[in-house]
Amino acid sequence: MAASSHLSLRPLPGQNRPILRSICRPVLCAADRQALFNRIAPVYDNLNDMLSLGQHRIWKRMAVSWSGAKEGDNVLDLCCGSGDLAFLLSEKVGPKGKVIGLDFSKEQLSVASSRQQLRSKACYNNIKWVEGSALDLPFSDCYFDAITMGFGLRNVIDFRTAMEEMYRVLKPGSKNFRPRLQ
Ligand SMILES: C[S@@+](CC[C@H](N)C(=O)[O-])C[C@H]1O[C@@H](n2cnc3c(N)ncnc32)[C@H](O)[C@@H]1O
Numbered sequence: 001m002a003a004s005s006h007l008s009l010r011p012l013p014g015q016n017r018p019i020l021r022s023i024c025r026p027v028l029c030a031a032d033r034q035a036l037f038n039r040i041a042p043v044y045d046n047l048n049d050m051l052s053l054g055q056h057r058i059w060k061r062m063a064v065s066w067s068g069a070k071e072g073d074n075v076l077d078l079c080c081g082s083g084d085l086a087f088l089l090s091e092k093v094g095p096k097g098k099v100i101g102l103d104f105s106k107e108q109l110s111v112a113s114s115r116q117q118l119r120s121k122a123c124y125n126n127i128k129w130v131e132g133s134a135l136d137l138p139f140s141d142c143y144f145d146a147i148t149m150g151f152g153l154r155n156v157i158d159f160r161t162a163m164e165e166m167y168r169v170l171k172p173g174s175k176n177f178r179p180r181l182q
Contacts, residue, residue, distance in 0.1 A: 037104075084150065087115070
């Protein structure tokens with residue numbers, strides 16, 4: 001893609017492909033996407049700031065507010081990446097609530113977990129990171145009060161199954177909210 005040739009960042013140590021060039025390439029299957037998100041995990045947060053000019057922080061606050069999550073709720077952040085939305089949800093539901101951040105990228109979850117350990121707020125103890133697929137959620141029906149999914153739906157290979165799974169695990173009458181970065 002034309003955009004990739006002048007937007008390329010230097011490769012990560014031990015890798016030979018520039019980061020943005022990897023992102024701009026068409027990615028075909030789930031395994032490719034998983035490998036891509038594993039590979040960019042160390043720089044993902046900086047990329048997000050750069051590509052959205054920092055606006056993703058505002059959109060994420062709006063998403064959590066619109067999700068309807070409230071104190072004591074049991075909530076899910078799908079495709080959680082490095083955990084931005086999960087941390088915001090954690091503050092919202094408080095120590096009596098529970099947050100699960102789910103992603104299929106081990107490396108993104110490892111960044112999320114390191115961030116959790118570095119942050120001092122006690123409420124972040126209510127977050128659990130789960131490695132799993134948005135297309136086959138390891139939760140029972142009607143389990144969550146609210147679900148967020150930040151810039152994730154465009155990355156799953158099967159939109160319909162992802163939506164079906166979301167509605168399956170949501171309690172009736174609950175909300176889900178999915179910000180998108182175009
Ligand atoms: C663009 S990132 C968004 C990360 C985070 N939600 C945020 O807003 O910063 C998309 C995330 O979706 C995850 N992902 C893509 N397909 C997935 C799937 N089928 N199941 C679980 N996670 C998936 C990727 O590993 C990646 O961390």
